[in-house]
Amino acid sequence: MGITSKFIKKRRDYMNIKRKNEEFRIKERNNEKVAKKRARLDYNKRKLENAVNLKNMRRRLKNNEIKEANRKAARLSMNRRLNDPAIKKANIEAAKVSMKKRLKNSAIKKANIEAAKVSMKKRLKNSAIKKANIEAAKVSMKKRLKNSAIKKANIEAAKVSMKKRLKNPAIKKANIEAAKVSMKKRLKNPVIKKANIEAAKISMKKKLEDPDTRKAYKKANSIRMLKRRASSNSSIGSSSRKRCYRVSSYRLHEKEKLNMKRQKWETLLSEYNLKKTQGLSETCVSCSRLRLPSSIIKTPKKLLRQLNMNIGQNDSESVLVCTSCYGHLKKLKIPPLYVGNGFQLNHVPQSVKELNQIERQMVSLRLPFMKVFKCLRGEGQLKIQGRRRSIENSRQRSKRTN
Known part of the structure; x- marks a missing residue:
């Protein structure tokens, strides 16, 4: 097959389009290169301008009056700009980012902390600012402590700081006194008092599970008891007499305890009997x-x-x-x-109320079967034991019996 004129025409058109595309790409590349060169030149120009401006600003700011005026103008412009919430938000974000970058340097970080402490001390001299700060701190702490990980870390940090502080005997003594006063105030509330006693019992049980602590507790308790008895028996001279007196006083103490327990039981029993006599x-x-x-x-x-x-x-x-x-x-x-x-x-008619027990069983629609026993301890009280059954009483059976 020979090459036709149509094929040649198509081929020529294709080659022309290809050449045009290549030319367009070359132009675009050249334009990009030119734009980059211009951008570089503009950047360098701006950099030089900024450097010159900085030098001029530094020279001018050596004068205190110009410095103060400049600060005031900057504050006014910033206040105007911060009225717009979008600019305010963007400014805060930019400040956070710049602060993070700066605080990576340890020297800047240390200087920033010191400056913050000094400014806070100055501000806290004002009672209104101090009160507002405390309230804000409480609110923020409550929000943060909702996170369990932060809460745990905070408790650990508090323990460590308390241990460090308690090494100082003066702080330790003051802390104990403050704890006693606060505990006295809290224990005036009977609910807190009861809860505290229960918590103390639980903690003591947990501690006494360890054999070493149990042994130490018994030893300390025996020493305490001996001291108390010794103080009570200080009037007696000889050691043998002291011992005899200690034994007798201990027995008397135990008897008193037993009497107290009996009295409690008697009061409880009397209350129970009184309630039982009243009945339902x-x-x-x-x-x-x-x-x-x-x-x-x-x-x-x-x-x-x-x-x-x-x-x-x-x-x-x-x-x-x-x-x-x-x-x-x-x-x-x-x-x-x-x-x-x-x-x-439903309303029970008078005719049904007048029936005796056997007649009621004959008339009733259901017959209950259960074992009823007398309680051995409760006087006159009854109890149900075993299974209970309720059998339907058909009317035909009752008619047959009649």
């Missing part, structure tokens, strides 16, 4: 269950009316509610065993 005499307004007087709380009617609960007509401002229902009412919730939730019993 009180009824809860919410669940209509019989309760002991000790497990009933007087609650205002307003609380029940807020929850749209049916109370009934009473002249008194408060009603009796059991402890289980009171817990839900405190949270402004309707108790789950409230009578209005479908737990209300």
